[in-house]
Amino acid sequence: MPCSRNDVVLLPIPFTDLSSHKVRPAIVIGLGTFPGDLFVVPLTSRLANADFPLADWQAAGLNIPSAVKAQLATVESRLVRKVVGQISARDQAALDTHLRRWLSL
Numbered sequence: 001m002p003c004s005r006n007d008v009v010l011l012p013i014p015f016t017d018l019s020s021h022k023v024r025p026a027i028v029i030g031l032g033t034f035p036g037d038l039f040v041v042p043l044t045s046r047l048a049n050a051d052f053p054l055a056d057w058q059a060a061g062l063n064i065p066s067a068v069k070a071q072l073a074t075v076e077s078r079l080v081r082k083v084v085g086q087i088s089a090r091d092q093a094a095l096d097t098h099l100r101r102w103l104s105l
Contacts, residue, residue, distance in 0.1 A: 001080040010081045036077045061085025
């Protein structure tokens with residue numbers, strides 16, 4: 001499924017120990033150099049377990065308040081089950097700031 005940066009997508013996200021996965025929303029933060037690869041950050045409804053909340057979660061197509069987890073993943077675009085929306089400019093700016101901090105850029 002074609003995706004763009006800042007799209008909110010539903011896809012199976014692996015647990016950090018790779019023991020299993022769960023279908024959850026994520027934000028596409030970039031396209032990989034290998035065709036079909038996406039870089040994503042997962043979202044969670046457990047706001048206390050996240051790095052920062054999305055200010056405009058409803059406009060992004062989400063059903064409940066959600067926040068960004070400080071985890072980066074590379075996934076194949078074929079795993080995307082649905083594009084539910086796109087984050088706002090305000091949330092994009094916050095995400096860019098956090099990405100620079102997480103990656104020491």
